[in-house]
Amino acid sequence: MNDALTLRLPQAEGAQQVTAGASTTPGRLRTLSLLVALGSGLLAALGTAAVVTTQSTIDGIGQSTVPAIIDSQKIHESLADADRSAANAFLSGGAEAPGPSQQYAMDMMAAHDGLEQASEANAVGPRATQQLRQIMDDVMDYVGLVETARAYNRQGFPLGATYLRAASRLMHRPQDGILARVDALGTLNSENLDREGTSIWLAAATLAVFYLVACVILGLLLYTQGFLRSRFRRRQSPRVLAATILLIFLASGLALQAFYTYRNVEDAQLQAFARLQTLWQVRSLAVDANGNQSLSLIARGNGAAFDAAFKAETKQLVDRPLTDQLVDAAARGDVRFKGLLADEIEMATYPGEREAAVKALHAYQQFLQIDATVRDQAATNHEGAVSLTLGQGPGQLGAAFADLDRWLNRALTIDQAKYNEAIAAARPNPVVDAGVLLCAFGIALLVFWGLAPRIAEYTK
Secondary structure, three states: OHHHHHHHHHHHHHHHHHHHHHHOHHHHHHHHHHHHHHHHHHHHHHHHHHHHHHHHHHHHHHHHHHHHHHHHHHHHHHHHHHHHHHHHHHHOOOOOOHHHHHHHHHHHHHHHHHHHHHHHOOOOOHHHHHHHHHHHHHHHHHHHHHHHHHHHHHOOOOHHHHHHHHHHHHHHOOOOOHHHHHHHHHHHHHHHHHHHHHHHHHHHHHHHHHHHHHHHHHHHHHHHHHHHHHHHOOOOOHHHHHHHHHHHHHHHHHHHHHHHHHHHHHHHHHHHHHHHHHHHHHHHHHHHHHHHHHHHHHHOOOOHHHHHHHHHHHHHHOOOOOOHHHHHHHHOOOOOOOOHHHHHHHHOOOOOHHHHHHHHHHHHHHHHHHHHHHHHHHOOOHHHHHHHHHOOOOOOHHHHHHHHHHHHHHHHHHHHHHHHHHHHHHOOOHHHHHHHHHHHHHHHHHHHHHHHHHHHOOOO
16 A cells, blocks of 8 residues: 555656646747647648649549540540441442541551550459450451451442441440440449549548648647747747748648649539530541441431431430521520530630531531431432442532531540640649648747747746
């Protein structure tokens, strides 16, 4: 019992000495200095974590996930255009016109390169790997069907059309066709984009805690100034004041960077990226519609399914007959129809983008007008309809489609450049990361430097 009391008494006395020491003026100054130092270290950790998380997330979005989504759309367009070009080459006869055949070869090469790149840059995991493997296997089957169709067509055998239709069905089947699988791959990457968006909110939460700690440190600095004023009859400590100004500068700088990052991420994701997706969808639908025109002609009166697909695809682009009045009104900014082309014209704000979208609408109107002529001729003058479909001269379908594709590509180029610019601007500058550490260290150093002379007055 006595031994226990003997052990407790020195401990109690030590605690009392510590408490007494902390309650003295130099003790309080040392405590304030220590608290500010600890808070500054926490500020450095939180600020750095917020900046690094934001940098990493934006790099992932801008350099990996969004390019993967866009690449999926490019693969979709390349494969759809390959199917269109295969139909046009078949339609040109056994000799096959060189233009469609060369375009088919280029499209398949672009799709093959895109699929290889998607495999190498796969950031989604096993599900994407399985989807890519199935797409590649189906593409090989598709190429085999097309080559068989072309071989029969060169020999003048009607069986070639059957193989070509089978190839097109493999490409366009709604649930498990090649294009449906490519779209599913894009969906997987979009899910990955959603997950990365969560990281931005994590960075925002970290920044919120940063400002909570900053408010506590500001309170400590203000209390320190008041304590010095009351005990030492000093109006203010220049070094503690400098630490306060540095803290406000640090908090304001991070707030400005957060606002700038948010604004550019919003512009990149909600503006440029949304328009890129719309334009790639427009381009793919236009390609599919042109391919279905050729497949309908190849079917020679038995192309009801291709005609229905053409109507469904064009309705997604513009939901009603496109008259001169509608086109002229849209050029003035008064869009009186619905559809993806209407969405693009209404959203277009970047320099040159709206002009390209309106030019694309004019080309699309001509495309539809020539299509109507082709369909009128198909029943009585099949060869004339084929010539009008494949022709590249003024007033011919091939030229109208090329004009449409050219202006869509122009709008895509503008939007892609704006996306790249916005996502690069959204990334916090490395100077910000270094600045957080330097400012936090400076705050702690200034407070220690400012209080050290006052503490020294009690140790002389």
